[in-house]
Amino acid sequence: MNVVIIDYGVGNIKSIQFAFERLGITAVLSQDVQTxxxxxxxxxxxxxxxxxxxxxxxDTQLDVLIPKLKQPVLGICLGMQLMCNFSEEGNTKGLQIFDTEVKRFSNAVKVPQMGWNTITCLKTNLFNGIKENEYMYLVHSYYAENCDEAIALTEYDIAYASALKKDNFYGVQFHPEKSSLAGEQLLKNFLAL
Structure with missing residues (x-):
């Protein structure tokens, strides 16, 4: 299985690579288009x-490439948010794969949301073997609004989309590489797609 982690100079790349190594997969870090x-x-x-x-x-023209990919693609945390239409963070136009916007949590809650929270309303085989109200690890100040493409929700001030799917594209707000056995199961499910 040839797994590529897009290496564009943002954090958490090594921890994701180690998570795949634990599953027996050597994921390649690359920003090369052909790879x-x-x-x-x-x-x-x-x-x-x-x-x-x-x-x-x-800068690397990956913004043009990514929406055209045909194989399963998984955006994690900020990766998922960049796959949305727009983010309030830096007034950023996203890759426009998921038809939703990314908003900042209100001051009514502690920001960033940091730690374990539950995921509910699970849909698609990305969540095979993962039960409703499973805990996943999150660290974020911005969230994707609930929409038709949501395949999991999390409650924090409001119910937001903690996972999204459209065609071959998947996104998760939580960090599967830091979410114990449930996160490991999600990565296995993604590999099996």
Missing amino acids: IIAADKVILPGVGEAGSAMKKLK
Whole structure:
């Protein structure tokens, strides 16, 4: 299985690579267009600020490539948010794969949301073997609004989309690589797509 993690200079790349190693997969870090196109599965990671992360994608023209990919693609955390239409963080136009916007949590709650929270309303085989109200690890100040493409929800001030799917594209707000056995199961499910 040829798994490529898009390496565009944002955080959490190594921890994702280690998570795949625990599953017996050597994931390749790359920003090379041909390497990404040839992959069986592609991961778009991300920890950081949306505006600067999107600039890095544009600088390498990966913003043009990613929406055209045909194999299963998984956006993680900021990676998922960049796959949305727009983010309030830095007033950033996203990749426009998921038809929703990314908003900042209100001051009514502690920001960032950091730690374990439950996921509910699970849909698609990305969640095979993962039960309703399973805990996943999250660290974020911005969230994707609930929409028709939501395949999991999390409650924090409001119910937001903690996972999204459209065609061959998947996104998760939580960090599967830091979410114990449930996160490991999600990565196995993604590999099996």
